[in-house]
Amino acid sequence: MLPAPLAAAVTPTRGAGLAARVGIALGVAVAVCFCTGLISHWIQHPPGWFAWPVHPVSLYRVTQGAHVISGVVAIPLVLVKLWAVYPRLFARPLLGNPLRLLERGSIALLVGAILFQLVTGLFNTAQFYPWKFFFTTTHYAMAYVAAGALLVHLAVKLPVVRAALARPEDDRPAPAVAHSVAPAHSAASPSKMTAGQPIARRALLTAAGIGAAVAALSVAGQTIPYLRWLAILSPRSGQGPQGVPVNRTAAAAGVSDRARAADYRLTVDIGGDRREFTRADLEALPQVTADLPIACVEGWSAAARWTGVRLRDLLATVGPYPDRDVRFESLETGGIYRTSILPARHVRAPDTLVALRLNGEDLVLDHGYPCRLIAPNRPGVLQTKWLSRIEVLA
Structure with a gap:
C-alpha cells in the first residue's frame, strides 16, 4: 500500500518494465566499472597473485578509460532508474517479513553505495577532494559494498525483473502485487491505461539511452583522441606542455x-x-x-x-x-x-x-x-x- 500522494505518481510509464530495462544497462555499466576499477587498484597495490602484463602498451589506457566512461554513463541511468522506482520505495509496510526486510536493506545500501561511488569518482576525475578520507582505499572498499548489495538486490528482485522483461513493451502493466500497491488505489490499474503510455515508456528508454551516450561522449575524448573535440567534461584531454597533460607540477x-x-x-x-x-x-x-x-x-x-x-x-x-x-x-x-x-x-x-x-x-x-x-x-x-x-x- 502506498500513501495517497505517492500512489498518484505510480503510472505504467513509471513501472517495472522501464526499471528493469534501464537496470540491465546500469548493471552492465556498473560491472564494467567494478572490474576495471579492481584492475587499477591491483596494479597500484598488487596482491601476491596478481601479475599485470607489460604489453600491449595501451591496455591500461583502455581499461582505465573504460572505468571512467562506464562510471559517467551510469549517472544518467541511475537517475532514470530512481525516477522509475522511487514511489514504490515508500510502499507500506516499510519493513515487513524477512524477505521484504532483505529487499529494503539491499536497496538502501545499493543506492547509497552507488551514489557515493559515482559522486566521489566524478570528483576524482577533476581532482577535487572536499572530504577528509583517502579516496583510493575508500573508493575500493565501497566498490565491494556496492557489488554485494547489487547481487543481493538482483537475487531478491529476479522474479519481478523476469516478469517485466517477458512482457512486450506495449503490453499491460505489471500486477500491483509486484509493487506492493493496492489495486484500488494504483494509478497503474489496467482501466487507467492509455494508448500514449507505451509510447511514453519507449520515449523514456530512448531518452535514457541518449543521456548515457552523451555522458560517454563528454568524457571519452580523454581516452579516444578523435573524440577530444566532444570531451566537454574532460578536465585533461590532450592539452599541456609538450602535448601531454600534467597532473602534478x-x-x-x-x-x-x-x-x-x-x-x-x-x-x-x-x-x-x-x-x-x-x-x-x-x-x-x-x-x-x-x-x-x-x-x-x-x-x-x-x-x-x-x-x-x-x-x-x-x-x-x-x-x-x-x-x-x-x-x-x-x-x-x-x-x-x-x-x-x-x-x-x-x-x-x-x-x-x-x-x-x-x-x-x-x-x-x-x-x-x-x-x-x-x-x-x-x-x-x-x-x-x-x-x-x-x-x-x-
Missing part, C-alpha cells in the same frame, strides 16, 4: 630548485654497488626512443614519444641485474607517490626507459626534468618523475 611537488641544481645526481644502486649519474652522463649513454601512452587513474591518456636510456642498459652500467623488482624515488620529499616499485617483468622490457626527452624536446620541469621513469602499460601515478634514486630490491 614541479611547483606543487616542491622540486623546481633541486631538479635544476648543478649538483643534481641520479643514484643507481644494485645490491650495494652504487653509481651516480649527472644529466650529461645519462645523455652520453645509448639513447632509445619508444612510443608509449601515459594514462592516469582519472581516465585521461595521451600518446607520446619518449627518448632516454633503456632501464636495463642503465642498470648494466652499475652491475649485473639480479632480475628483481626495482624501486624508484623522486626528488619530491612528500606524497604517497614519491616512490614506486616496478615489477621485474617491466624492468626487463626493452621499452622501459629513464626518459630524458618527450616528443622530440628535453623534458620540461612539469614532465619530470631532469629524468623520469616511463614504462609500458602502467598508471601515470607510478611513472615517477624527477628521479633521484633507483634501487634494485633484494
